[in-house]
Amino acid sequence: MRAPKAPEGYGWKNLRVADAEARGLAAEKLKAANHWLLATDYRPHSHHFHALAAARKSKQGAGTIAVGGTKVCLFFTSWGDGVFPIYLDLDHDDHPLQIRVQLNTAATVAAMHAVN
Numbered sequence: 794m795r796a797p798k799a800p801e802g803y804g805w806k807n808l809r810v811a812d813a814e815a816r817g818l819a820a821e822k823l824k825a826a827n828h829w830l831l832a833t834d835y836r837p838h839s840h841h842f843h844a845l846a847a848a849r850k851s852k853q854g855a856g857t858i859a860v861g862g863t864k865v866c867l868f869f870t871s872w873g874d875g876v877f878p879i880y881l882d883l884d885h886d887d888h889p890l891q892i893r894v895q896l897n898t899a900a901t902v903a904a905m906h907a908v909n
Contacts, residue, residue, distance in 0.1 A: 796816075800849060814835070840858060844856055844867035847867070848868060854869035855868035856868075874905075876901065877894050878901065879893070879894050880893045
């Protein structure tokens with residue numbers, strides 16, 4: 794495909810939408826015709842795109858961006874994409890102590906199966 798090297802593999806950045814779609818379709822056709830083990834991912838410059846870019850730059854694999862005036866955090870896990878409950882733990886005066894993300898529960902496993 795002659796895609797340039799990128800931190801996460803190979804690919805193109807900052808293309809016009811029509812050009813990105815054309816290259817993606819061409820890659821999918823070649824993948825099918827040649828039985829290649831090739832992953833394609835179309836990522837418009839969205840909040841998700843910018844959050845992923847921030848997380849990739851971080852040694853901890855976490856990044857933050859502002860969305861609608863609110864700071865949002867994205868972080869990588871070994872669990873992959875999924876649906877995970879988030880808990881805010883408060884002290885006796887109702888001040889935040891910590892935020893917890895529960896990765897392995899029966900509900901999260903069932904939710905992951907539902908979306909994947």
